[in-house]
Amino acid sequence: MLRQLFSFNGGVKPDPNKGASTREPIARLPLPPQLIIPLHQHIGGTPRPLVKAGDRVLHGQRIGAADGNVSSAVHAPTSGTVVAVEPRLMPHASGLSAMAVVIEPDGLDLRIEREPFDWHAATPGEVRDHLRDAGVVGLGGAVFPSHLKLSAGTAGSTDTLVINGAECEPFITCDDMLMRSEALDILRGAQVMRKMLAARQVLVGVEDNKPDAAAALKAAAAELSDASLDIVVVPTRYPAGGAKQLIRVLTGIEVPHGRRSTDYGVQCFNVATALAVWNALEHGEPLTRRIVTVAGNVERPRNFDVAIGTPIGFVFEHAGLKPDTDTLIMGGPMMGVPLPGVEAPVVKATNCLLASSPALFPPPEPEMPCIRCGECARACPADLQPFELYWHARSRNFGRAQEYHLFDCIECGCCAYVCPSHIPLVDYYRYAKSEIWARERDKDAADSARERFEFRNWRAEREKEEKAARLAARSAAKPAAKTADVADSAPSPADAQAAAPATTDPKKALIEAAMARARAQKEAAAAKNTDALTPDQQAQVDAAEARRKRAADLLAEKQTANAPADPSAGQNDAAR
Amino acid sequence: MISALLVMLGLALALGAALGAASVLFRTQGDPLVDKIDAILPQTQCGQCGYPGCKPYATAIAGGDADINQCPPGGDEGVRKLADLLGREYKPLNAEHGVEKPKSVAVIDEATCIGCTLCIQACPVDAIVGAAKQMHTIVADLCTGCELCVAPCPADCIAMVPVADTVDTWKWRYPVFDLKPVMHAPAKEAA
Numbered sequence: 001m002l003r004q005l006f007s008f009n010g011g012v013k014p015d016p017n018k019g020a021s022t023r024e025p026i027a028r029l030p031l032p033p034q035l036i037i038p039l040h041q042h043i044g045g046t047p048r049p050l051v052k053a054g055d056r057v058l059h060g061q062r063i064g065a066a067d068g069n070v071s072s073a074v075h076a077p078t079s080g081t082v083v084a085v086e087p088r089l090m091p092h093a094s095g096l097s098a099m100a101v102v103i104e105p106d107g108l109d110l111r112i113e114r115e116p117f118d119w120h121a122a123t124p125g126e127v128r129d130h131l132r133d134a135g136v137v138g139l140g141g142a143v144f145p146s147h148l149k150l151s152a153g154t155a156g157s158t159d160t161l162v163i164n165g166a167e168c169e170p171f172i173t174c175d176d177m178l179m180r181s182e183a184l185d186i187l188r189g190a191q192v193m194r195k196m197l198a199a200r201q202v203l204v205g206v207e208d209n210k211p212d213a214a215a216a217l218k219a220a221a222a223e224l225s226d227a228s229l230d231i232v233v234v235p236t237r238y239p240a241g242g243a244k245q246l247i248r249v250l251t252g253i254e255v256p257h258g259r260r261s262t263d264y265g266v267q268c269f270n271v272a273t274a275l276a277v278w279n280a281l282e283h284g285e286p287l288t289r290r291i292v293t294v295a296g297n298v299e300r301p302r303n304f305d306v307a308i309g310t311p312i313g314f315v316f317e318h319a320g321l322k323p324d325t326d327t328l329i330m331g332g333p334m335m336g337v338p339l340p341g342v343e344a345p346v347v348k349a350t351n352c353l354l355a356s357s358p359a360l361f362p363p364p365e366p367e368m369p370c371i372r373c374g375e376c377a378r379a380c381p382a383d384l385q386p387f388e389l390y391w392h393a394r395s396r397n398f399g400r401a402q403e404y405h406l407f408d409c410i411e412c413g414c415c416a417y418v419c420p421s422h423i424p425l426v427d428y429y430r431y432a433k434s435e436i437w438a439r440e441r442d443k444d445a446a447d448s449a450r451e452r453f454e455f456r457n458w459r460a461e462r463e464k465e466e467k468a469a470r471l472a473a474r475s476a477a478k479p480a481a482k483t484a485d486v487a488d489s490a491p492s493p494a495d496a497q498a499a500a501p502a503t504t505d506p507k508k509a510l511i512e513a514a515m516a517r518a519r520a521q522k523e524a525a526a527a528k529n530t531d532a533l534t535p536d537q538q539a540q541v542d543a544a545e546a547r548r549k550r551a552a553d554l555l556a557e558k559q560t561a562n563a564p565a566d567p568s569a570g571q572n573d574a575a576r
Numbered sequence: 577m578i579s580a581l582l583v584m585l586g587l588a589l590a591l592g593a594a595l596g597a598a599s600v601l602f603r604t605q606g607d608p609l610v611d612k613i614d615a616i617l618p619q620t621q622c623g624q625c626g627y628p629g630c631k632p633y634a635t636a637i638a639g640g641d642a643d644i645n646q647c648p649p650g651g652d653e654g655v656r657k658l659a660d661l662l663g664r665e666y667k668p669l670n671a672e673h674g675v676e677k678p679k680s681v682a683v684i685d686e687a688t689c690i691g692c693t694l695c696i697q698a699c700p701v702d703a704i705v706g707a708a709k710q711m712h713t714i715v716a717d718l719c720t721g722c723e724l725c726v727a728p729c730p731a732d733c734i735a736m737v738p739v740a741d742t743v744d745t746w747k748w749r750y751p752v753f754d755l756k757p758v759m760h761a762p763a764k765e766a767a
């Protein structure tokens with residue numbers, strides 16, 4: 001079937017450099033002496049650790065539980081002993097540490113007993129929970145929890161499920177090798193996803209520089225003989241593997257700025273994610289390994305099947321790191337981030353480990369002023385105006401940068417690649433984005449602080465009023481026994497009631513209402529032990545009342561002697 | 577002539593009624609300027625500006641009683657934003673009110689705490705939990721770093737700890753590095 005293909009604007013054609021790492025099949029990397037498994041490897045909440053130092057864990061055991069629904073679980077890739085749960089260096093440009101579970105493998109690789117899960121019979125909600133607890137996240141690099149993307153949405157159905165096998169970035173070949181060897185299971189995973197999304201068709205996009213992968217997929221599709229499955233070979237142009245770009249090439253749908261493809265009935269997953277979904281559902285296998293391309297300045301560039309948590313240095317040892325390496329990069333040369341050290345582990349997002357040398361990637365030429373030539377805008381696949389973004393990011397004018405759709409920038413690096421002034425444009429965008437996020441966090445914190453402060457003030461106010469009302473009520477109850485002029489000066493409960501509606505503040509009115517309710521309750525709950533008394537008891541009560549009255553009279557007499565001070569005190573109480 | 581006058585009179589009456597109705601229908605609650613200023617202030621509620629909280633300071637600025645450079649937690653950027661909003665000249669932070677510090681949170685040494693509840697009463701945002709004669713602790717996520725609980729503590733067990741960056745809050749650096757003049761720095765400035 002010949003399908004009409006579309007095209008996205010911009011893009012570049014860097015040297016693919018994919019040959020070296022595809023010469024040999026995927027190799028299974030042995031386990032390192034220590035696995036460092038970060039708890040937080042995806043977008044969303046940090047999982048709660050389920051193990052502590054000294055615990056024994058088994059292969060496939062959950063060691064971090066998803067925290068809330070926007071999160072994903074983490075599992076042990078082998079059996080062994082937890083030696084620590086502590087902050088460790090992360091494969092992140094910041095060079096900071098984050099919580100990780102450190103496991104010493106025992107070499108036995110004992111598996112935890114799998115709980116059988118019949119996904120054919122389960123509801124979509126149960127399947128999603130299962131995927132969350134199997135730690136399945138997007139393996140194309142965005143590591144967004146997959147279960148969140150796998151619901152049919154409000155419309156009840158999706159038009160197209162796009163499986164992304166374009167893998168456009170130079171040097172990276174992990175998806176290519178995976179498609180060659182696991183084509184059938186990838187497509188089975190895609191079929192499951194199609195069912196969950198209630199999608200009409202599945203389009204698998206593969207760039208035309210991967211003929212072997214496309215052939216393997218086509219053979220597998222023929223075997224499955226599913227009419228809704230279509231393997232589409234797309235022209236090679238960076239970044240054809242960007243979600244919005246691939247969707248545009250395959251379906252012609254142009255997703256506008258600030259919108260998501262799901263608004264247009266299209267959902268996109270990476271091929272490795274499709275395989276992870278299949279493994280999790282069919283084999284009950286949580287995500288504990290992934291394919292990593294090791295390329296660049298190494299002796300034996302190759303794809304490895306690596307246990308998540310393997311230190312990066314250990315992986316490079318097996319590929320033979322050349323001595324003149326100056327930087328290690330996670331990801332490709334266009335979008336990758338520099339790694340802070342070889343102790344950092346391989347995580348779910350690690351698709352490629354690239355060793356760079358001055359010969360391979362010469363140091364950038366000095367930055368020159370922008371000449372507004374517009375090359376960057378022609379190259380931008382997201383249809384942005386990079387020089388405007390650059391200008392506003394550089395002058396810290398973040399509001400304007402957002403108006404120019406900064407957050408639609410996919411950081412593909414095309415603009416910096418073509419810029420004749422060698423401006424590190426993407427660095428500016430990353431800087432501006434992280435500043436904007438920080439500001440939003442500050443603003444949220446300020447808003448919550450304001451709310452709490454105002455609530456506290458309101459509470460203080462309420463307490464004061466309640467106290468005043470209590471005192472007023474007490475001084476109003478007293479006068480019955482007091483002399484006439486004392487009673488006159490104190491407001492009666494009726495006065496207080498009449499004054500209540502006059503308060504315009506709704507909060508005050510609420511408080512008044514609550515107080516009135518409390519008073520009514522008190523009156524209703526009069527002493528119960530005073531009804532149904534024997535005459536004998538009644539006589540005793542009467543005697544006590546008489547004594548009390550006498551005492552009150554005596555007290556009142558005494559008070560009338562120094563009366564001038566008292567009424568004012570009563571008034572003060574009421575006014576407070 | 578008469579008809580012209582009548583038309584004008586009719587117009588005047590109709591427009592007057594429309595304006596009157598609009599002023600009733602679209603009456604604004606509170607002072608919008610105070611709210612705009614309050615939205616810029618960091619809500620630390622520390623009182624360093626000389627007012628008992630950010631809202632009172634915002635009210636004072638709006639009323640012309642306070643200057644725009646009295647809030648150290650808001651820092652230089654806060655002053656700039658206020659200057660922008662109010663169309664005033666930017667001026668550096670008034671050092672009398674304190675200096676801009678990195679964001680910190682209060683931490684109670686729980687072994688030393690005697691449970692006097694004084695810190696709870698001082699905290700403007702209810703970020704401290706505890707009860708009389710019980711150990712107290714601070715909910716770090718809610719603490720604004722105002723330092724108001726530090727002074728009242730009789731056991732001297734509250735410390736301000738700067739908030740460290742995490743992988744999630746870390747920010748990419750500004751890509752341009754300022755070059756510092758080394759060769760011709762005046763001797764006076766170096767001293």
Ligand code: SF4
Binds near residue numbers: 371373386420421423
């Ligand atoms: S390509 Fe570079 S020099 Fe040309 S407009 Fe874009 S940023 Fe400016």
Ligand code: SF4
Binds near residue numbers: 380383385426429
């Ligand atoms: S990095 Fe951003 S602005 Fe530059 S070309 Fe890519 S999408 Fe466009």
Ligand code: SF4
Binds near residue numbers: 617622627629
């Ligand atoms: S100094 Fe700033 S943060 Fe502190 S109370 Fe005043 S306005 Fe609020």
Ligand code: SF4
Binds near residue numbers: 688690693695696
């Ligand atoms: S003021 Fe100090 S001693 Fe008192 S409760 Fe707070 S932390 Fe504990």
